[in-house]
Amino acid sequence: MSNQQSQQSPFQQRLYDIIFGYQSKAGKRFDLLLVIAIIASVSVVILDSVSEFEQLYHTWFIAMEVVFTLFFTLEYIARLYCSPQPKEYAKSFYGVVDLLAILPTYLALLYPAAQVMLLFRLLRILRILRVLKLVRYMSEANVLLRALMLARRKILVFLFCICLMTTIYGALMYAIEGPANGFTSIPKSIYWAIVTITTVGYGDISPATPLGQALAALVMVTGFAIITVPTGIVGAELVNEMRREQSEHRCLHCERAGHDHDADYCKHCGASLLEES
Amino acid sequence: MSNQQSQQSPFQQRLYDIIFGYQSKAGKRFDLLLVIAIIASVSVVILDSVSEFEQLYHTWFIAMEVVFTLFFTLEYIARLYCSPQPKEYAKSFYGVVDLLAILPTYLALLYPAAQVMLLFRLLRILRILRVLKLVRYMSEANVLLRALMLARRKILVFLFCICLMTTIYGALMYAIEGPANGFTSIPKSIYWAIVTITTVGYGDISPATPLGQALAALVMVTGFAIITVPTGIVGAELVNEMRREQSEHRCLHCERAGHDHDADYCKHCGASLLEES
Amino acid sequence: MSNQQSQQSPFQQRLYDIIFGYQSKAGKRFDLLLVIAIIASVSVVILDSVSEFEQLYHTWFIAMEVVFTLFFTLEYIARLYCSPQPKEYAKSFYGVVDLLAILPTYLALLYPAAQVMLLFRLLRILRILRVLKLVRYMSEANVLLRALMLARRKILVFLFCICLMTTIYGALMYAIEGPANGFTSIPKSIYWAIVTITTVGYGDISPATPLGQALAALVMVTGFAIITVPTGIVGAELVNEMRREQSEHRCLHCERAGHDHDADYCKHCGASLLEES
């Protein structure tokens, strides 16, 4: 935020702090307003897809959509205006998402045939990720993310094994059950294997021959056994990560660490821990 | 319990200890009787909903219902009588639940048309929560609750991610599969996404197009991967909580427990823990 | 085993060690033979229930059944003969199971109408539990059982909450969906709630109204969240239990504990750990 170029007017800088920043009071309020507008706007798109609501309230939905689009358009112009590098912003991931959030409505107004484009308005929900950056400041989410990052290589090895297994199981079931029992192709059989190994089990395709059912039972027990692996991985990383977080809670007086979240006094020397944070 | 106003007669105080208290022998017996009456009364409502039983034993069910309602009415009057602040009790959550447990039967007797109100009798099961307060004294439930409380912020972050993901996946499936394959609206598609990501998988709605099945496979593997996160969170908190519970380290000064094995000073009040053990 | 009464002949004592004991070489062989006979006998009952096999091999199945029944009859007589307290044995749980394993075949031979009794032969599988006693000597199973025993009160509290939740959810769905959508009675709705909360999700009953689907989504996310609790409980107990097991691995030389399963030398003093066990 201190990288803003000096040619910006004080008004631009103030606007920048409100719209892009999230540490000032006004910035927090703007973020909250934005989240409410995004959720309301996405809710309108979602409710408009229900034919009952669409028949009754379609005019209201259009009116609200116009209001949201105007608000997001103003916001987009304000972002371009106050950004120190407007071109960079317009090309960035969030810039493109911000533009995609308003374009479909204008296109649908100009070309009424482009109704299908209206679904792109749902991309607005991606804008909520911008506010998720805030989450980075919550130590809770931090612990989760770090545990997932530390476990990512183990999870990749695990996902690779799942791919290998579902391919072999899927091909075997295609050979055993065949198109007559719904296993019409190997990709569809792999889809069945994934549905089964993740214990989802729709039942849209299910084995009908005794041999197929025996193999399916094997797939299920395998899935049951391997569901333990990623759980164990993330759980173990979390135990480590939480221990580490504890060890970063350091007493200013005796400089020893390892205090609990809710500790007010150092457990080693009895000094208060409150002034430190 | 020591807050009872002094204008109460000894009989009222004795009754209060039996009905509201749960530490005296009579109080424990009354709680047990209450739990049995609640379970029996709820069982009658449940069995009465089965048409076979209803045709055979409807008269018996009505007779038992009258007995339970009289018992709960007497109990409600006794609670009002012995409570030091009857109005406060009547307005409290449990007071309203206690009233709702008896009202439906009287209303159905007065207006035979109000049959549908009889289902409200099931709210009686909420009365069992009153006895669950006892559970607070069981250290086992304590550990569970504290682990859940400590993990609550992590679980909220996690549930927020689930909401975001199911919305995006649901909208994508609505666009890919469309009403022809059962995905008649975005809310219904979000319902499908929740059914899939939680690995429930009814199969009432399931993808029929290859692209939809490929996306569904992705949703399932995602669900499989993220099921690990809350498990890891609660598991890790439980490991910590049980380690702390085992230590039974209680501060002599502020009488709060939950200190680490190597703690020398109370983390809540800073008093020394060393002279106690 | 040392409680055998002295009036037993040496042959009886030898037979007792083979049939009831499981530490001598002959005893281990007899246990293995028994397990094979039980599994083979149960397999015959299972395969006989498949109409295809039953039509082809019914005569063979009857012949094998006669052999197994004779073997189990001889074994039962031998157990009665060599047991120091035959009456106590005949009345014990295993004695009754051993009798039930042979009775159905004789009854079916005497009264050909008592075909349905043949299913009782499957109770033979309970006899395998007798050999499971061996498992108590495997430290692996010990750790599992102790972790489950330590966690039993937490699991009971947890199961109680599940019961409460499924009753409330089931009654709500009965009120919302009603008999028209398959929720014909409250017990059936509770069955649906259990199918959903455990993420089994048959799809034989599934919500059809939007409100019902919204409630179902809530039930699923709840189920997803609470599945973490028992996993966390048992996992945390296992971590503790395995740490305790480690701490019982004590060096004879320096008397300090905490060695790994596969440790050959003391990590504190370097003395060999092998002579101790």
Added chain:
Amino acid sequence: MSNQQSQQSPFQQRLYDIIFGYQSKAGKRFDLLLVIAIIASVSVVILDSVSEFEQLYHTWFIAMEVVFTLFFTLEYIARLYCSPQPKEYAKSFYGVVDLLAILPTYLALLYPAAQVMLLFRLLRILRILRVLKLVRYMSEANVLLRALMLARRKILVFLFCICLMTTIYGALMYAIEGPANGFTSIPKSIYWAIVTITTVGYGDISPATPLGQALAALVMVTGFAIITVPTGIVGAELVNEMRREQSEHRCLHCERAGHDHDADYCKHCGASLLEES
């Protein structure tokens, strides 16, 4: 690799290092090329099973298949040529898999009737396991494998209990529900019990009688409770294994790692660990 017999020419040794080795740069490149060829070749087989693709691109698929088969044939000949013990290689597991990867295509060319043999080409995916040996050098996969190996006896005890339970539950459901409700034989009922206890829940067979549904609810809650056991086992082993892995404590004498943080002596050879750090 140092066991190669000296009668090999330098070219053979160079080829051996490329084809069988995976530590030289050329060996790594060859492994990568092999993995790509295997995945592409398997993809062709999979896509050829989809009737839509098969009708459009069948000629292309045949052309690509010829190329892959020629490549794998050349590779097989090269392996035979450069291997120090060609006969041993041809008889080994990987040698047979390598031969099975090319045989089906030649047989299908010679005898057009042997179309069904073409599915054996999918065995090529097993060849990817050869490259998985590389994984052994990734410490991440190492931790997973060691945790699974350490937990294998606990998992076997657990799987044995699952088998016992599904047999008893399956037979009970066969007796309660019977062939009229889809439980046509005991093996099919055991299949149902496995589908239910692993929480897959296809719904192809589901209980229809109240008693059957009550038993099914019991099976599900049991399954819900025991799903915790393997998760806890692997999770607990992973916590231990990762703690040990982190320590990176390697003995200077026997060069084996996996020591505890507080270890002073190697647990494998008893040598002191103190001078190394």
